[in-house]
Amino acid sequence: MTEKQKELLRNLVPIFTLLALVLGIAAFEPGFLKPANLVTVTADTMTLFLMASGATFVIMLGSIDLSIQAIASMTSCILAALLPMFGGTALLIALAGGATAGVLSGLVVNYFRIPSFVATLAIGGIMTSVAFWASNERSIYISDEDKSTWLNWATGTSVGIDHEVVVGLVVLATLSAILSLTRFGRLVRAVGSQERAVVASGINVNRIKFFAFVISGLMAGLAGIVMAARLGSGSPTLASEFLLPAIACIIVGGTAITGGVGSIWKTFVGALIIAVVRIGMTFVGITVLAQQIVFGLVLVIAVAMTIDRTKVSVVK
Amino acid sequence: DDMTLAISMRSLSNPYHATFARGGEEFAKSVGLPFEVLVTEGNSEKGLADIRALIARTGGNVCINVDPNDSPDAATIVEEAEGAGAYVVTQWNKPDDLHPWDHNPNYVAHMSFSGVGTSKEITNALIDAMGGEGGIVAIGGILSNVPAIERKLGMEQAVADTDGKVQILDFQPADWNETKAFEIMQAWLTRYGDEIKGVWAANDSMGIGALEALRQEGKAGSVPVTGIDGTEAALSAIEAGEMAGTVAWDPMWTGGMGLSLCHAAATGAIDVAAEPHEHREFYGTGIVVTPANIADFRTRDASFDYNDYWAKSTGQIQYQ
Amino acid sequence: MESINWRALAPIGVFFLLCIVIAIFSPNFLSVSNAVRILNASAIPVVLVMGATFVILMGSIDLSVEGIVALCAVVTASLVLNDTFSANLGFWAIPFAVLAGGIIGAANGATHVFLKVPSFMVTLGIGFVCLGIATAALGGFPVRISDRGFRALTLGRTLGLPNGIWLAAAAVFVAYVIQERTRLGRYVYAIGTDEITARQSGVPVERTRILVFVLAGFFSGLAGVMAAAQLGQGHALIASGRLFTTITAVVVGGTALSGGVGSVLNSVVGVLIVIVLTNGMVLMGVPPFVQQGVQGFLIIVAVTLALDRRQLLVVK
């Protein structure tokens, strides 16, 4: 086998892992393979993917974004609070809110030179306060009318395909294009792999980092909007317990937490792996007492299979 | 195929929900049907995805007794159930404008407890234990959580009724978390010291956290603490004279009866469409337990009949 | 002799500055009894950061903190006189619980090293497994400790200070000696700075990595014992919220997540800063809904002032 073929094969490992999981579950419960069910599972995964998609850029820098969960909750509140007043404009305001959070993270990381772990944790705290403020500390319902007028693009169904899936695929295509076809995407990879050399080449690294955080904030914001649309409400805790699963699916997909190596489609597959494991346990009928244990073990095994060790010299 | 019975709730790692699940299991045993537990882990999306997966797997031949992670989730869950012909009963959380009678027959009922009312009662018990006056500190649940909001409201109403004899020194949310309550209580001891005559907590875990912070300072038992939920820890603390009260919800009943009702609707034992509203949205009985009645509470007959659906109902749910 | 590195003392300065600011709002803050309360509230986090610092100095991360603490608290509560099981080992429960922590740590380390899976995922997965075991073992109910003598471990006082503080102090002493005076401590810095070079110099990298996770497990186990004694019970949620406090404290103290730079003493200051911040929110009467925001803001300020960022060539 040539190096190129091996490389290709290594890249496909996450997909094989996913297929193996799907087939494994189908062996217990053939109903899992029904197209309708597969579409549903994919649709259910999309909010997780959206949240992780932008954060993939940040992780590829070798940084981390811990604010995505708070951002998603916040945009859900902004959206729900403003939809009755502003209609569609509320969508833009909510997205802008997500992007602003990213801007703040970017600024804090770049200009105060604070490690992203702390910076984004702090910005996440601020966003949670904004969410409480915007929502007046409670869940805000989105009326069916507003939902069907303004949010059908996110939650409707066309030709049997849930719109979440369409949104997810559009994001997948767009972000993949940015990561692999643009100079910005290349520089994100470069910064993650050898930041000092990129600096010495006269690249404004701060700008790259800044935009990576903005994309992450924007995507978390979009995730919050889709979540709000699906659940019909905004709430300051809407995206609770999403953070670690989101980062987990980035890594399960095979993106290196140390930066430099990764891609959006891997995150997409990673999100599906996580979702399939989770939902699969319900399908297979694993008792809930054992689910957490099984989930933990499968996570570790999945990563052991999917990460490409030829690209990282030390595993930290 | 056999109909599947299921319970969906936040997690198995707290006594309230663990008992809730046990109630469901008991009922399932009594009718000899397969039983399953789903947990949301505090994540609405996961809760929904699991319910969808269960409905897909059973082809809709399922009864689910759900304690939704957040009220809006109820609407989506009901929608899913309707679409697939599954039956659901919801607990605690639902939007005010979502009603079972608008979704016959799949949305069987909503069961809850009067958050404001019971909270008012337990606060009065606290005020009594304080001797009717003085400052209290109050620990709330997650700010935006519906039960947390209701309980806080009830507490505030009870305090307002004292015409200023009792003041709320401070209110802080501890997100239902024991350790957070412990730390907040410590800070309060610095800030207010002996001004604190009573501690109100929106659930027992946080009450116990506050109690342990008091114990650290040798003040356990000298400052009354109340909680809500009726956990074993709180009941023992009441017996030990360290807590002034709690509210027992009877999760065995909500777990078992919720499924029973759901099962009855699914099997046609009752025609939900024909039932009055007070049988579709009703409060259960929350018992305020204090040192005065703890002995009676311990010896009460807690058993109930699965076919006497509304015996423990205390009336139709009221919206503020 | 080298001159004193004043920059290194900055975190302590920030700590005092914070104290002064809080004292302006709440004069009671500067009382002896409050100082004792703050130290007492810091006891468990301090024990936790002792382990976490070593892991982070090595460039890895330990996300299993909450799981290990919870499981060890359950083990402790089950082994002393309690309301659920018949054991009554008294203080002999401590070595068992700490050992349990060490064993889980060993599982973390061994999986990380032998399967070459990033510590982020291993510890995340194993953390889930621990929480799952703690939940499944008890079916969701707490084990309540009825052994008053055992609870003196944290409730009792020696020389006027709660025993928990003494335990934490002992943990700091042990950790400091390990860091400064043992091969393990030196190897941690070597690996965190440059693993390849360390390996070429004959440092047993694999063994060191595993040992560090074992050590972190021991400290988490001890923290579990202390949590059980402090709250008088053990259950799966007893440690919730501890993870981010722990890592934030380590980073606020100035230890770099990329490894090689930092110290356990820094982390002690980091814990004090984080605890005083939380405590200060209540003392200053900050409205609940903005607390997280204010806290986030203050963390950014504190880290800006405290971190010697010149040491970090790149900020990730």
Place this chain on the structure above:
Amino acid sequence: MQPLLELRKVTKEFPGVRALDSVDLHVDRREVVGLIGENGAGKSTLVKILAGIHRIDSGSMLFDGSPASFRSPRDAFNHGLTMVFQEQSIIPTLTVAENIFLGREQEFLRFGVIDKRAMNAAAEVELAKVHLDCNPATKCASLDFAARQMVEIAKALSLDGRIDSDIVILLDEPTSVLERQEIDLLFEIIKELKAKASIIFISHRLDEVLQVSDRVYVLRDGAVVHETASTEATITGLHEHMVGRQLDHEYYRENKQRELFGESVLSVRNLTIEGEFRNLSFDLAEGQILGIAGVVGSGRESFARCLGGLLPPSNGEILVDGKPVRLNQPHQAVLAGFGFVPSERKSEGIVTGLSVSENMTLAAGDRFSRFGFIKFEQERTECQRWIDRLRIRTPSTKTPMQSLSGGNQQKVVLSKWQIFGSKVAVLDHPTRGIDVGAKEDVYELIREMADQGVAIILLGDTLEEVIGLSNSILVLKDGEVSAKFQAPVGAKPDQIELISKMV
């Protein structure tokens, strides 16, 4: 006589490369063996096998007549073999003493705890061997590059006296970061060591190799192609064996040196960085090559980094084409027209995770993109052109940068600024650690750049290099200009003259 160390038909393969191909080699007791070869010839691989880092695929290794195979660096050390690595292998966050004894702390353990005093005392002894005067308790981060290298050598020498058997010290390019004085010192040490140890010495500077070793092996493509006693070898002869062709008589391409320059491009006025250098002033014209000479600590490295935008100046003025420019950030320097080739190639020169072409267009990316989208075809063509022109040995433009040898990596770094079109190239040790053949290519390239009108500032790897390439030379001493020399072809200043101004 039985050799101390012997390799028989040793072969070692890495994925896709045969690094060592049936190598026979022996080292006698108390002998210094020189090892030379082009980049990627297999020198490091060979010594890494001896140091216990790599395992051989086939063949055998004999130590003191009996078969040996070292499982780890520690194992090799216990058998009396130790190595100074080509890439610096000092841990900057540890102290000097801790570095010297890293991995071998047992002898200082008292009840499991390290006796720091004893360790520092022992380190003093080792430091004295390399005449390095520093406190063993200081962190290595605060030492300069050369001092770190001496610490590393001290680390290797600590074997001496700690082991009963014969010892072998493996030196992989130990001199590439050292200055003349330190090199002389190192050679003194080697001579002393010869009384009790055997040494393998690797360097790309053939004169050094001949000066210090008794016997020389030449490796090419993983195979030993020549073996000779040093006394019988000549530099040109060795070079021929190494690269398979004759050494160019015009090593520094002096025939291509320009004497007429274009417009003045760069003016530096009273440039100062506190604590590094003061009041530097000079003018540089298109096509002119300015060499900067000076010992370590003279401020020349900081000066180069200053022009690269990596160290902001504290005072003074820099004018490009007559206009003042700010150099507080590298991207400002690049915009102003500077192209900086750093001396630390691995950490600052190349981005290992990117491919060859991605590295080449890293700075000039704007030219190869439209609306942010990369014009892949155009990029590939352009990069291929440079690969051909500079004879960069790489399978394709897409090859990952880390699989190129050092010399080829360096060519990529140089081409990066050519493609960008820098007006002023600042070359900090552009030939550090690259082989003679590659060096010639780099010299050729520097001449070409000058021809095209690029003004060049050169910090050479050796003094000869500076003299050979430059049009004029600035000598720095203690942060100030101590002399200025003109260096036209035929009237080059000699080394002695320069050195006298340097120290």
